[in-house]
Amino acid sequence: MRMSERELVSGMSVFVAVVEGGSLAAAARATGLTPSAVSKLVTRLEHGFGTRLLRRTTRRMTVTDSGQVFYERARSVLEELRSVEQEMASKDAAPRGKLRVSASLHFGQVRVLPIALEFMKQQPALSLELELTDRVVDLVGERVDIAVRVHSQPPASFVARRVGSVQRVLCASPSYLRAAGVPRAAGELAQHSCLHLLGDGGAPGWSFGSSGPGSALVSVRVTPRIRLSSTAAIHEAAKAGLGIADLPDYLVDEDLRARRLTRVLPQLQTPASSVHVIYAPGRLLPTRVREAAGYLERELRRVLA
Numbered sequence: 001m002r003m004s005e006r007e008l009v010s011g012m013s014v015f016v017a018v019v020e021g022g023s024l025a026a027a028a029r030a031t032g033l034t035p036s037a038v039s040k041l042v043t044r045l046e047h048g049f050g051t052r053l054l055r056r057t058t059r060r061m062t063v064t065d066s067g068q069v070f071y072e073r074a075r076s077v078l079e080e081l082r083s084v085e086q087e088m089a090s091k092d093a094a095p096r097g098k099l100r101v102s103a104s105l106h107f108g109q110v111r112v113l114p115i116a117l118e119f120m121k122q123q124p125a126l127s128l129e130l131e132l133t134d135r136v137v138d139l140v141g142e143r144v145d146i147a148v149r150v151h152s153q154p155p156a157s158f159v160a161r162r163v164g165s166v167q168r169v170l171c172a173s174p175s176y177l178r179a180a181g182v183p184r185a186a187g188e189l190a191q192h193s194c195l196h197l198l199g200d201g202g203a204p205g206w207s208f209g210s211s212g213p214g215s216a217l218v219s220v221r222v223t224p225r226i227r228l229s230s231t232a233a234i235h236e237a238a239k240a241g242l243g244i245a246d247l248p249d250y251l252v253d254e255d256l257r258a259r260r261l262t263r264v265l266p267q268l269q270t271p272a273s274s275v276h277v278i279y280a281p282g283r284l285l286p287t288r289v290r291e292a293a294g295y296l297e298r299e300l301r302r303v304l305a
Contacts, residue, residue, distance in 0.1 A: 003044065003045070003048045007044070008048075009077075009078075009081070010041065011041050011042075011044065011045045011048075012074035012077060012078055013031065013074075013078060014027060014031055014033070014038055014041045014042065015041075015042060015045060015053065015067075015070065015071060015074055016071060016074050016075050016078060017030045017031050017038075018038065018042060018054070018061075019063055019067070019071045022061070023061055024038045024039055024042070024061070042054060045070075049066070049070070051064075051066045052064050052066065052067070053066060053067035053070055054067055076143055079097070079098060080097075080143075082097070094123065094125050094287070095123050095125065095126045095286075095287045095288035095291045095292065096123075096125035096126055096287075096288065097125075097126065097127070097286070097288050098126075098127045098128075098129060099126055099127065099128050099129070099145055099146070099288050099289070099292055100129045100131075100142075100143060100144050100145045100146075101116060101128065101129070101130045101131070101144070101145060101146045101147070101148070101292070102130075102131045102132075102133065102137045102139075102142075102144045102146075102147045102148070103130065103131075103132055103147065103148040103149070104132070104133070104134050104148070104149060104150055105132045105133055105134045106231050106232060106248070106250075106251060107148070107150050107166065107248070107250060107275070108130070108132040108148065109132055110250050110251060111250050111300065111303060111304075112130070112132075112148050112296070112300075113130065113132070115295070115296060115299040115300065115303075116128060116130055116296075118299075119292060119295045119296075123288075123291075126288055126292075131144075139155075139158065139278070139280070140280075145279060145280075145286075145288070145289045145292070146277060146278065146279045146289060146292060146293050146296065147277075147278040147279070148275065148276070148277055148278070148296065148300070149275070149276055149278060150166050150248075150273050150274070150275050151273060151274070151276070154274075154276045154278055155278065157281075158278050158279060158280060158281065159278065159279050159280070159281050160276040160277070160278045161276060161277045161278075161293075161297050162274050162275070162276055163275050163276065163277055163296075163297050163300040163301045163304060164274075164275050164300060164301055164303075164304025164305065165272040165273060165274050165275060165304065166248050166249060166250060166272065166273045166274075166275060166304075167248070167249045167269065167270065167272050168246050168247065168248055168249070168270040169246075169247055169248070169249050169252055169256070169263060170206070170208075170244060170245075170246050170263065170264040170265055170268065170270075171238060171244070171245060171247060171252055171255075171256065171261040171262060171263050171264055172238060172241075172243065172244040172245065172261065172262060172264055173238060173239055173240070173241040173260065173261055173262070174259065174261075174262050175241040176193070176238075176241040176242070176243060176244070177262060177264075179241075180192055180193065182264070183244075183264060183265060184265075185265075186208060186218050186220045186265060186268060187220065189206070189220050189222055189244065189265075190220065190221065190222055190223065192222075192243065192244050193225040193226070193242065193243035193244065194222040194223070194224050194225065194243050194244050194245075195224060195225075195226050195227075195228065195234045195237050195238055195242065195243045195244065195245040196222065196224035196226070196227045196228075196234075197227070197228065197229075197230075197231065197234065198227040198228055198229045199229065204221065204222050204223065204224050204227075205219055205220055205221040205222055206219070206220050206222065206246050206270070207219045207220075207270065208220070208265070208268035208269060208270055209268070209269055209270070218268065224243075225242070225243055226242055226243060231247065231248070231251065232251075234247065235247055235251055235252065238261060239255060239260055239261060244264055246270065275300060275304060277293055277296050277297050277300065279293050
């Protein structure tokens with residue numbers, strides 16, 4: 001039994017009220033319907049989907065696994081509809097509703113988070129969910145509005161605005177270099193204590209290009225003294241004087257300025273990785289997404305310049 005779109009939206013609203021109220025009677029009070037009307041609408045949803053959404057006895061009501069999935073999706077859809085309704089009430093309305101942003105873990109912490117928090121100070125009607133993770137995020141399935149990613153190839157089906165690049169920096173603490181000596185050529189790295197990422201596939205090594213014109217790529221195999229499972233941990237080990245590390249510039253810029261770390265072999269450089277602000281295509285973007293994406297693009301271009 002197929003439901004119309006209007007019936008489905010009404011059913012979503014009622015079912016969310018049932019789950020959040022904990023009973024049909026509570027949902028009836030919240031929606032202004034009678035308990036019997038609420039019960040009939042839930043039954044119609046179950047028949048339409050061909051699965052039980054609620055388990056009802058004379059004493060209690062529980063939500064089935066299917067009901068929980070429907071509740072979460074329905075709540076998200078209703079939230080989005082309310083946001084669209086609010087935004088379309090005035091073309092020039094301030095951004096409002098919930099903004100969902102995803103960014104890679106360390107870049108997001110250092111570069112995206114300060115920008116996002118400053119944007120939120122200017123938008124009192126907006127709420128923010130910012131997920132910092134290095135896992136692959138399904139932008140559509142997880143209803144992510146904007147993603148900021150450091151990679152060479154953004155997804156083709158989305159708008160991807162390049163806002164700059166990230167360069168990796170070979171560096172070590174001054175105390176380590178005083179004790180172990182300063183390497184003068186890439187081949188000397190094999191004799192140094194090097195810090196490497198645990199789980200990085202293949203033989204441990206680094207690749208560099210010379211800053212001079214027409215230079216070839218140089219690959220150096222190293223034997224790491226310490227292998228760690230995160231870039232942040234390698235950063236701390238380098239500052240503690242335990243070896244030479246290959247780290248992204250956004251993580252070490254302040255340390256280099258403060259001389260907690262020193263560049264090693266500055267004549268060599270690793271290939272840069274592009275930074276993109278990514279969001280769904282379309283002319284009718286919600287105000288919150290359009291404004292937030294534009295702000296992120298402008299501020300990231302500034303800090304990455």
